[in-house]
Amino acid sequence: xxxxDILLQQLANxxxxxxxxxxxxxxxxxxxxIIKLLNFAHGDLYMLGAFIGFVVLSFLSAFLGDSWTGILCxxxxxxxxxxxxxxxIQRVAYQPMLSAPxxxxxxxxxxxxxxxxxxxxxxxxxxxxxxxxxxxxDGLELGNVFITYxxxxxxxxxxxxxIALYLFVHKTMYGKAMRAIAIDQDACRLMGINVNRIxxxxxxIGTSLAASAGIMAGTYYGSIHFFMGFVVGLKAFxxxxxxxxxxxxxxxxxxxxxxxxxxxxTQIPFIGTEWKDVFSFGILxxxxxxxxxxxLGKTEIERM
Amino acid sequence: xxxxxxxxxxxxxxxxxIHALRSISFTVNKGEIVTLLGAxxxxxxxxxxxxxxxxxxxxxxxxxxxxxxxxxxxHDIVKMGLIHVPEGRKIFKGMTILENLELGSFTLxxxxxxxxxxxxxxxxxxxxxxxxxxxxxxxxxGEQQMLAIGRSMMTNPRLLLLDEPSxxxxxxxxxxxxxxxxxxxxxxxxxxxxxxxxxxxxxxxxCGYVLETxxxxxxxxxxTLRRDESIIKAYLGE
Numbered sequence: 001x002x003x004x005d006i007l008l009q010q011l012a013n014x015x016x017x018x019x020x021x022x023x024x025x026x027x028x029x030x031x032x033x034i035i036k037l038l039n040f041a042h043g044d045l046y047m048l049g050a051f052i053g054f055v056v057l058s059f060l061s062a063f064l065g066d067s068w069t070g071i072l073c074x075x076x077x078x079x080x081x082x083x084x085x086x087x088x089i090q091r092v093a094y095q096p097m098l099s100a101p102x103x104x105x106x107x108x109x110x111x112x113x114x115x116x117x118x119x120x121x122x123x124x125x126x127x128x129x130x131x132x133x134x135x136x137x138d139g140l141e142l143g144n145v146f147i148t149y150x151x152x153x154x155x156x157x158x159x160x161x162x163i164a165l166y167l168f169v170h171k172t173m174y175g176k177a178m179r180a181i182a183i184d185q186d187a188c189r190l191m192g193i194n195v196n197r198i199x200x201x202x203x204x205i206g207t208s209l210a211a212s213a214g215i216m217a218g219t220y221y222g223s224i225h226f227f228m229g230f231v232v233g234l235k236a237f238x239x240x241x242x243x244x245x246x247x248x249x250x251x252x253x254x255x256x257x258x259x260x261x262x263x264x265x266t267q268i269p270f271i272g273t274e275w276k277d278v279f280s281f282g283i284l285x286x287x288x289x290x291x292x293x294x295x296l297g298k299t300e301i302e303r304m
Numbered sequence: 305x306x307x308x309x310x311x312x313x314x315x316x317x318x319x320x321x322i323h324a325l326r327s328i329s330f331t332v333n334k335g336e337i338v339t340l341l342g343a344x345x346x347x348x349x350x351x352x353x354x355x356x357x358x359x360x361x362x363x364x365x366x367x368x369x370x371x372x373x374x375x376x377x378x379h380d381i382v383k384m385g386l387i388h389v390p391e392g393r394k395i396f397k398g399m400t401i402l403e404n405l406e407l408g409s410f411t412l413x414x415x416x417x418x419x420x421x422x423x424x425x426x427x428x429x430x431x432x433x434x435x436x437x438x439x440x441x442x443x444x445x446g447e448q449q450m451l452a453i454g455r456s457m458m459t460n461p462r463l464l465l466l467d468e469p470s471x472x473x474x475x476x477x478x479x480x481x482x483x484x485x486x487x488x489x490x491x492x493x494x495x496x497x498x499x500x501x502x503x504x505x506x507x508x509x510x511c512g513y514v515l516e517t518x519x520x521x522x523x524x525x526x527x528t529l530r531r532d533e534s535i536i537k538a539y540l541g542e
Contacts, residue, residue, distance in 0.1 A: 173406065173407075173410055176399070176403055176406060176407055177407065177410060179396075179398075179399060180396045180399065180403075180407050183396045183397060183398055183399070184394050184396060186358055186390065186394065187390065187394035187395075187396065188407075189357070189358060189377075189378035189379050189382075190356060190358070190378060190382060190387065190388050190389075190390060190394075191379075191382065191407050191408055191410045191411075191455070191459065192379045192380075192382035192383055192410050192411040192459065193379055193407070193410050194377075194379045195379070298398075
């Protein structure tokens with residue numbers, strides 16, 4: 001493989017990894033933007049999305065097969081289920097803590113994260129489950145570079161979801177209200193906006209995006225595990241910070257950037273696969289040294 | 305002219321342990337401009353916040369159009385036509401002027417009506433039309449106040465609560481804002497105007513109330529209050 005081929009191949013790998021990070025980072029950033037909460041349970045909702053998708057798919061596969069129809073249907077169902085769970089968590093765990101000191105709600109989020117992860121661990125005995133699909137390994141060959149159709153569809157699906165989110169947030173009244181709440185909740189109340197309802201909507205959208213990424217990851221890697229949300233949650237959080245936390249385009253950009261850094265990092269001599277996280281996080285630390293608010297972040301700094 | 309639109313009875317509000325409003329009572333009649341005067345910390349903004357539902361009252365009642373709204377959520381009160389333009393304008397910086405105005409009509413589902421109201425706001429504030437796609441953060445203080453009033457007009461108010469619209473504005477802009485308030489009033493909007501600038505407010509108001517440490521200490525028609533300079537001096541420190 002020539003140098004150029006490696007660049008191209010890693011571009012494909014990085015984009016797919018980056019799409020997952022971006023989808024999860026979006027929920028992080030939206031929730032932070034609206035109630036200034038770092039929802040540490042967000043990675044676990046991604047994991048839960050994969051597991052619920054797994055369960056639904058095993059029921060649906062009898063009728064719809066293990067191919068795209070079945071995967072798409074179970075993805076939609078899992079997104080709705082996890083989205084509703086996100087709203088429930090917000091109502092039960094976070095809403096009562098909103099007037100408490102910031103640290104309390106942060107600890108609550110950690111607790112929710114542990115409950116979800118341990119629940120799934122108990123239910124699955126901590127085993128890896130095979131996310132069996134019937135997608136095959138066909139793909140496009142561009143010179144020496146090979147990209148499977150699965151990879152293309154996954155990146156395409158992530159792009160569609162992100163474009164839909166962008167249009168929703170900028171073109172609809174509910175989307176505009178969502179951005180307005182992030183700026184000033186009292187002013188929103190005075191426009192007749194039911195703030196709690198918009199917060200619930202934000203949780204629904206954010207967590208269902210994480211669920212979609214969970215199923216895509218299951219489809220892509222072929223296996224799921226109760227711990228899979230932990231690392232992705234951390235990386236999505238990092239992506240959101242890199243892009244500028246609170247900024248929706250920032251989360252997309254940050255996710256893609258982190259994905260690309262990781263996949264290119266594996267190709268650098270002496271770094272390779274084991275050190276790829278050190279490489280990408282090293283670059284991210286450097287970036288934050290020079291631009292602490294992230295790529296698209298506002299200059300206002302909130303102390304955590 | 306003496307049909308009440310807003311009736312406040314023995315209103316009490318606490319901020320933590322601070323007793324901010326101590327049994328305030330007053331009435332605003334349909335079609336009037338009523339002004340609430342007082343020094344900093346007298347409880348003027350708290351009165352407005354309690355009426356619009358942003359702050360919970362701990363006692364007393366607020367009645368709007370005959371209905372008790374004391375325990376009603378702020379977003380539901382808005383739907384009745386009681387609109388509060390808060391202190392410091394609170395425009396959505398980072399969003400365009402057009403988006404700010406559209407959010408004013410959030411409760412509306414009829415797009416034609418939205419366009420009509422937008423047209424009306426742009427007629428009164430041509431400067432907002434010119435810059436409608438610009439970020440509202442870049443507006444001057446006077447323009448921000450115009451945007452805040454324009455945004456409240458998008459909600460089609462019957463009663464407008466204005467909290468210090470003249471704050472921080474140059475004298476000619478204060479005149480402009482006051483002219484617009486009178487214009488809105490002529491269009492049928494009842495106005496409750498909170499001001500520190502008593503001279504300006506009493507010029508357009510029908511009647512006024514002076515607040516001091518959470519109590520109404522003086523009330524009367526604007527004409528009388530304006531003449532009685534000793535009272536104004538004693539309580540407003542001008």
